Amino acid sequence: DGGITQSPKYLFRKEGQNVTLSCEQNLNHDAMYWYRQDPGQGLRLIYYSQIVNDFQKGDIAEGYSVSREKKESFPLTVTSAQKNPTAFYLCASTQREFNEQFFGPGTRLTVL
């Protein structure tokens, strides 16, 4: 079955620690995206990548970093510079930028 996986589903970290969220897809999609979802707000774009070894900042990239070394993988690192990292993080992919996006199950990060 093709799809997007994110791990772990729940993650707890102490303030000041970096943490990496995993996102893997086997849909052979070119484009991948990271969003953050907070209560009462729409999804906000953190980073996106349209091809391997290339990525662009979204609206709220500060305090985050990504890599795209393989087509299937787009990990997101939440650094200690991110002032309010507690949120629900969603990874998505699409074959072409104008097609619908498919989402992974999400990772809920809580920073204590």
Place this chain on the structure above:
Amino acid sequence: GQNIDQPTEMTATEGAIVQINCTYQTSGFNGLFWYQQHAGEAPTFLSYNVLDGLEEKGRFSSFLSRSKGYSYLLLKELQMKDSASYLCAVMDSNYQLIWGAGTKLIIKP
């Protein structure tokens, strides 16, 4: 600036019909998407409109008026499993999705 507006919450009765509205102001338009999101889960794609008019897909229909910057999602024969948030998103001139905050739909028996 870019803006997507949709009601925060709506309540409807099982078996009834509900219409969820979405108005938008964006820099460019390359289509409007509707997604369903159950609490704590990923959004799932429902519909895509790029031309004016109504698109029907089973119990769900979506309408678009580009001149008015307006769309609605119509859900018929409501079922308890339709209780979820419904997200409206517009693809702008850079092919980026601008998301509304979502409408939480509560279905009562």
